[in-house]
Amino acid sequence: MxxxxxxxxxxxxxxxxxxxxxxxxxxxxxxxxxxxxxxxxxxxxxxxxxxxxxxxxxxxxxxxxxxxxxxxxxQLDTYLDEGSMGFSHPLFGELAERGKNTAVELKFTQKAGRSLTESKLSDDQIVTSNDDDTLTIKATVNLTSQLVWWLRGFGSGLLDAKPALLYQAVLDQPAMTNNE
CATH class of the missing domain: 2.30.30 (SH3 type barrels.)
Structure with a gap:
């Protein structure tokens, strides 16, 4: 090559x-x-x-x-951004830069989120331990099918995700339109 x-x-x-x-x-x-x-x-x-x-x-x-x-x-970047190899997700196509470098906020149960205190999602990751026995993880990541698949693996241990479009993808819900 x-x-x-x-x-x-x-x-x-x-x-x-x-x-x-x-x-x-x-x-x-x-x-x-x-x-x-x-x-x-x-x-x-x-x-x-x-x-x-x-x-x-x-x-x-x-x-x-x-x-x-x-x-x-x-163009390799375009090929990957359009969803080839599972690096993109159809819901994120309308986002700026197709979801690259997106600030996310993930809320986990303490047990589910513990692994993210040892292995970071990004260099700017911030972990907050909440009073209700949950963890909030803030990080800048690329929104991809791989991320969605990985977050689905937490099952009910993932309590919420922002932006809302990310949580919709994790829950496998279609995007809402203005008419709905």
Missing amino acids: FYQLQINACYTRSNKSEASEYTLNPIAIIQRGVIIYLLATRTDDPDATIRTFALHRFDRVEILESAAKTPDNF
Whole structure:
């Protein structure tokens, strides 16, 4: 990828037992959670669909001498902001910068929020212990599908989230319109 050359790869998809061989145009390397992915197009796809390939599923890779082709006008930030790879959430599309660098306020039960006192959401995180045995966490984060998924994991331990749109996403409620 760094040489902007195509690769010939032997790759086993998660739903297959045997590897397939592809010639790929590498575009980017992306880490999502603990898995690292190659973003690429296949040369046998006339539509040049951008695909993700988990690096641990490659059996063999050979660097070719042919120049890799990136789709016209492709911008990685735009690709991710539009929801690819789960880095964006449809409810946050109308927000300024699609929810990047958003101040959030999360209210947890003491038990549920305890882990956030040890591992911060952001450098500017502030934790307040409330009189009603709850914790309030204030931080600046990117609003993403990953954040929503992670907050859902707290179940009833997450008592509230601001902005309201974030809490709607966690509760899996559609956004309210002016007519409702």
